[in-house]
Amino acid sequence: MTGNVLVIIPLAGGRPKRTAFEPLTVADSLVQQSGGEVSSLLLGPGAAQAAESLGAWGVERAYAAEVGAEDYAPLEWVRLIAETARAENAAVILLSADSIAHDMAGRVAARLEGALASDCVGLTRSEGRLRLIRPVFSGRLLLTAEFAGPGPLVATLRPNAFAAAQPARTGAGAVVPLATRRNEKDLSVIMTEFAKAAAGRPGLTEAAIIVSGGRGVGSAEGFKLILELADALGASPGASRAAVDAGYAPHSLQVGQSGKTVNPALYIACGISGSMQHLAGMRTSKCIVAINRDPQAPIFRFADYGIKGNLFEVVPALLAELKRKA
Amino acid sequence: MKIAVCLKLAPASTADIRVAPGGQEPLLTGVEMSVSFYDEYALETALRLRETSPGSTIHALSVGGGECVKCLQHALALGVDNVLHIQEPGADARAAARLAAAALRPLTPDLVLCGRQATDDDLWFFPGALGEWLDWPHLSAVFSLDVAPGKSALKCRRRIEGGEQTLEAALPVVISCDRGPHEPRIPTLKGRLASRKMLLPERTAGGLGIAARALEPALATVRYAPPAQRTPKKVLSGAPSETAAGLLRLLRHDEKII
Numbered sequence: 277m278t279g280n281v282l283v284i285i286p287l288a289g290g291r292p293k294r295t296a297f298e299p300l301t302v303a304d305s306l307v308q309q310s311g312g313e314v315s316s317l318l319l320g321p322g323a324a325q326a327a328e329s330l331g332a333w334g335v336e337r338a339y340a341a342e343v344g345a346e347d348y349a350p351l352e353w354v355r356l357i358a359e360t361a362r363a364e365n366a367a368v369i370l371l372s373a374d375s376i377a378h379d380m381a382g383r384v385a386a387r388l389e390g391a392l393a394s395d396c397v398g399l400t401r402s403e404g405r406l407r408l409i410r411p412v413f414s415g416r417l418l419l420t421a422e423f424a425g426p427g428p429l430v431a432t433l434r435p436n437a438f439a440a441a442q443p444a445r446t447g448a449g450a451v452v453p454l455a456t457r458r459n460e461k462d463l464s465v466i467m468t469e470f471a472k473a474a475a476g477r478p479g480l481t482e483a484a485i486i487v488s489g490g491r492g493v494g495s496a497e498g499f500k501l502i503l504e505l506a507d508a509l510g511a512s513p514g515a516s517r518a519a520v521d522a523g524y525a526p527h528s529l530q531v532g533q534s535g536k537t538v539n540p541a542l543y544i545a546c547g548i549s550g551s552m553q554h555l556a557g558m559r560t561s562k563c564i565v566a567i568n569r570d571p572q573a574p575i576f577r578f579a580d581y582g583i584k585g586n587l588f589e590v591v592p593a594l595l596a597e598l599k600r601k602a
Numbered sequence: 603m604k605i606a607v608c609l610k611l612a613p614a615s616t617a618d619i620r621v622a623p624g625g626q627e628p629l630l631t632g633v634e635m636s637v638s639f640y641d642e643y644a645l646e647t648a649l650r651l652r653e654t655s656p657g658s659t660i661h662a663l664s665v666g667g668g669e670c671v672k673c674l675q676h677a678l679a680l681g682v683d684n685v686l687h688i689q690e691p692g693a694d695a696r697a698a699a700r701l702a703a704a705a706l707r708p709l710t711p712d713l714v715l716c717g718r719q720a721t722d723d724d725l726w727f728f729p730g731a732l733g734e735w736l737d738w739p740h741l742s743a744v745f746s747l748d749v750a751p752g753k754s755a756l757k758c759r760r761r762i763e764g765g766e767q768t769l770e771a772a773l774p775v776v777i778s779c780d781r782g783p784h785e786p787r788i789p790t791l792k793g794r795l796a797s798r799k800m801l802l803p804e805r806t807a808g809g810l811g812i813a814a815r816a817l818e819p820a821l822a823t824v825r826y827a828p829p830a831q832r833t834p835k836k837v838l839s840g841a842p843s844e845t846a847a848g849l850l851r852l853l854r855h856d857e858k859i860i
Contacts, residue, residue, distance in 0.1 A: 288764070374762070375742075375762035378719075379741075380730075382725075382728070382729065382731050386696075392726075392727045392731075393725075394719075394724065412723055412724050412826075413619050413724070415829065417621065418826070419823065420826075420827070422822045422824055423822070464775075465739045465772075466770055467767050467768065469768035472765040473764055473766075479763040528766075533615055541859045542860065552615060552616050552617075553616075556615075559829060560829070563853070563859055565849065565853075576837070577832075578832055580834065580835045581835060581836050582834060583837075583838045583839075583845045583849060589842040590845060593842035593847075594846040597843070597850055
């Protein structure tokens with residue numbers, strides 16, 4: 277089994293997302309451990325230009341596919357990834373875990389007759405075996421597993437679970453433009469419309485700080501306080517299922533089972549009791565703060581810092597304190 | 603329209619799950635099990651499609667051991683037309699997709715529905731692998747779908763980071779479902795009782811022409827472990843202005859994250 281690693285980098289607005297560099301760092305550590313080369317495939321408008329800077333990230337060959345963003349065709353992406361993986365004889369294919377990655381990863385693994393590991397929080401290699409750690413049972417257990425082939429391993433990595441650091445060595449960084457002529461199969465699924473969410477705030481999956489509101493915010497009006505605190509901290513707002521179901525917040529903000537899985541450096545839960553379903557989506561956050569007036573709320577058992585108090589008093593006090601310091 | 607739904611039994615979302623002695627497997631004895639969270643939305647979607655396109659049939663299938671019976675009885679209690687139990691105890695997602703593809707190909711459904719991820723392995727593998735091995739398109743994590751009568755394509759909506767996509771897919775197609783606007787229905791007692799008397803047709807890997815080698819687990823389990831327990835570092839109490847200042851101090855100076 278050769279040790280080549282292919283990193284898939286989807287572009288947003290012509291640039292890799294912040295979290296796209298985490299798989300590159302993991303790729304470097306894998307080849308440091310047992311040899312092989314790192315290559316990458318960039319997908320989206322601006323790919324050729326973005327590919328030019330990847331030598332500094334230890335990439336030998338940066339494949340650039342200028343595929344359309346407005347007419348996203350997931351099966352075209354699958355084909356390009358599988359073809360590039362074959363050309364590179366890749367043993368490992370890495371993607372940062374998000375909706376697009378989940379769209380591709382399983383199908384690529386099946387096409388290459390390999391295996392899939394989703395949402396990994398650990399990935400190392402020793403003696404020709406890949407060892408991975410991933411949450412299962414909605415985060416209630418962690419599974420450590422090994423893979424020794426046959427076929428490549430496709431792994432999606434949980435955003436923010438790995439550091440992104442430029443490796444000490446550089447790669448050749450040769451840009452390889454890919455032809456993007458679509459075939460009939462590529463077009464069997466095609467995006468016809470994209471309704472952009474309100475701009476100005478970072479997406480939940482990649483956010484470094486999240487301020488979330490639950491049932492305790494009491495109303496859509498009450499949820500505005502969550503938005504205010506999020507803005508003051510440069511954070512993304514989130515919500516529990518209870519808050520979404522009650523109509524206080526849009527579904528796009530939902531964290532937990534049936535919403536997004538997040539992994540920020542800081543997660544501030546306001547008026548969230550901490551159901552198993554909510555914990556499933558945020559328990560790997562580095563630092564968790566709980567603000568809840570119910571001292572028995574389960575969230576306190578999972579929080580690093582707790583404030584047992586009324587969020588309608590505590591959050592305005594936090595806002596006042598942040599303004600005072602600014 | 604001929605609709606197939608793939609169902610898996612998984613621990614209920616609220617169940618506490620521990621590790622069996624030896625660390626090699628989860629301890630599931632006594633844990634409440636039900637149809638996997640997202641699979642329930644797939645089944646609900648199928649039932650609603652059948653209501654709006656008369657003449658449609660629903661075929662439910664489940665791959666695994668004896669636990670599949672509960673899934674299929676649940677589907678029958680809700681009125682699906684046919685069920686199929688593919689006997690393969692301990693099948694992982696890759697094996698299940700291979701077997702489901704072999705069983706579905708001769709059935710020629712227009713649409714295969716399943717959950718976006720199973721709530722036990724949380725792998726997101728089955729839908730894409732099934733699409734690949736059927737050589738049909740697939741779409742993942744769809745919360746709303748629309749099939750115009752007599753059309754050979756359907757329109758789906760899904761939420762991704764930064765917005766909502768609308769996509770069109772050609773039939774036949776595999777669709778994995780996210781939680782949609784319609785909550786899964788609950789079977790009536792009459793339906794449940796009737797379902798227990800119905801026969802559950804079975805197939806095996808051999809009968810489907812799949813060799814045992816193709817069903818070997820994709821990954822070898824090293825161990826299961828509970829996530830690291832978080833020890834609460836500090837609980838702040840007092841006047842809101844004091845707790846707020848105290849918290850920001852901790853986040854700035856101790857944690858250095860703001």
